[in-house]
Amino acid sequence: xxxxxxxxxxxxxxxxxxxxxxxxxxxxxxxxxxxxxxxxxxxxxxxxxxxxxxxxxxxxxxxxxxxxxxxxxxxxxxxxxxxxxxxxxxxxxxxxxxxxxxxxxxxxxxxxxxxxxxxxxxxxxxxxxxxxxxxxxxxxxxxxxxxxxxxxxxxxxxxxxxxxxxxxxxxxxxxxxxxxxxxxxxxxxxxxxxxxxxxxxxxxxxxxxxxxxxxxxxxxxxxxxxxxxxxxxxxxxxxxxxxxxxxxxxx
Ligand code: IPE
Ligand code: IPE
Ligand code: MG
Numbered sequence: 001x002x003x004x005x006x007x008x009x010x011x012x013x014x015x016x017x018x019x020x021x022x023x024x025x026x027x028x029x030x031x032x033x034x035x036x037x038x039x040x041x042x043x044x045x046x047x048x049x050x051x052x053x054x055x056x057x058x059x060x061x062x063x064x065x066x067x068x069x070x071x072x073x074x075x076x077x078x079x080x081x082x083x084x085x086x087x088x089x090x091x092x093x094x095x096x097x098x099x100x101x102x103x104x105x106x107x108x109x110x111x112x113x114x115x116x117x118x119x120x121x122x123x124x125x126x127x128x129x130x131x132x133x134x135x136x137x138x139x140x141x142x143x144x145x146x147x148x149x150x151x152x153x154x155x156x157x158x159x160x161x162x163x164x165x166x167x168x169x170x171x172x173x174x175x176x177x178x179x180x181x182x183x184x185x186x187x188x189x190x191x192x193x194x195x196x197x198x199x200x201x202x203x204x205x206x207x208x209x210x211x212x213x214x215x216x217x218x219x220x221x222x223x224x225x226x227x228x229x230x231x232x233x234x235x236x237x238x239x240x241x242x243x244x245x246x247x248x249x250x251x
Contacts, residue, residue, distance in 0.1 A: 012064045013234050020241050022194035024068035024142075025061065026216065028208055029054065031200025031224035038224075044088045049226035051096055060230050061141050062107060068142040068190055072208045076116065076150030090121050093147065097127040101134060108140035114186035115149030116157075142190060149186070151210030158184035187212055195240045197233075199225040217243045 012018055032046030039045075054071060061069045074089060104111055113128045120128070128147075161184050165171035171180075182188060192212045196205075201222040205213060219236045221228070244251070 010060070010063045010230070016064075016234070016237055017241055018065065021064065021066055021237065022217075022240055023066070024070065024191050024193045024195075025066055026070040026072075026193035026196045026209060026212075027057070028072045028196070028198040028206060029225040029228075030198055030202060030206075032226060034200060035224035035226045043085060046224075046226055047089060047092060051092065053226055053228050055100070056230065057228070057233060058109065058141065058143055059107075060233055062109070066141070068144070068193075070114075070144040070146065070187075070190070070193060070209070072146045072149065072206075074115075074147045074149070075207055076148060076153050077207065079148075090124055094121075094124045094127050097124075097131050101127075101131050104131070104135055104143075105138070108138040109143050110135045110138040110141070112142070112144045112189070113147050114144055114154075115147045116153060117148065119148055144187070144190065146208065150207045151205075152207060154186050155211060182211070185211060192216065195219060195236070197221070197228075197236050199223055199228050215245070215247055217245065 012021075029050055032050045033043040034046070035049070036043050036046035058069060061067075073093065078089075079086060111131050113132065117125060117128060158181060162171065162176060162181070166173050166176075187209070192214065193209065193216045196209075196213060196216040196218050198204075198218070198220045201220060203220055209216075217240055219239055221232060221236065223232050
């Protein structure tokens with residue numbers, strides 16, 4: 001995670017209101033493949049560059065006082081990609097985790113992985129478990145990586161867990177409400193995202209955080225993920241601060 005150690009700590013841009021920042025930002029990091037193709041490079045080079053973007057964004061959240069960042073790294077549908085690309089991504093996740101864990105600990109970042117983690121390669125699962133355990137006391141930034149994640153899959157597994165409790169008598173069916181349901185989601189320790197950013201222009205959610213997005217403000221930029229820098233994030237936050245979040249009420 002986090003940009004090179006020599007990077008200066010940057011203040012919040014003066015045109016942003018520190019009292020109206022989103023507390024939780026979610027990102028669909030899209031467009032790595034197109035970014036690479038436009039430069040005559042293999043798709044995997046886009047994924048590699050995307051890691052640098054993510055490091056800087058995480059650093060930026062810490063510098064600017066945004067307490068939670070959740071990113072979509074691999075969807076339940078992404079298994080359908082060519083085997084070489086899937087294998088590259090799994091290896092990349094593991095290498096990056098191994099390489100960046102010490103810095104995450106030093107920077108007081110808490111990392112969590114959400115998704116169906118048991119289907120990931122065993123060596124990656126071990127790195128994931130280690131990183132979650134070693135950062136569990138950290139409070140600077142709550143950094144969540146959705147890996148083998150699908151919003152529908154998350155909802156189905158929550159239903160299954162609840163149904164099981166009803167069957168064994170641990171829970172009354174009538175006790176199921178929104179709060180209880182939320183406690184069975186992978187994201188149960190986090191608030192819902194205030195802002196969803198999608199890079200590379202597609203106007204869709206692609207099965208990301210379906211339940212949690214109920215009242216997220218959506219920001220789509222045409223910038224490809226490898227080029228999404230601090231200035232692009234600044235623009236997203238400026239746009240967010242212009243929104244009137246009514247939550248179904250009237251002013
Ligand atoms: C997002 O970039 C990264 C992952 C899904 C892992 P893509 O790989 O989807 O890039 P495009 O959308 O094909 O350009
Ligand atoms: C969403 O991007 C998944 C991730 C960013 C990990 P995709 O590239 O997989 O989504 P679609 O295919 O454009 O909907
Ligand atoms: Mg894509």
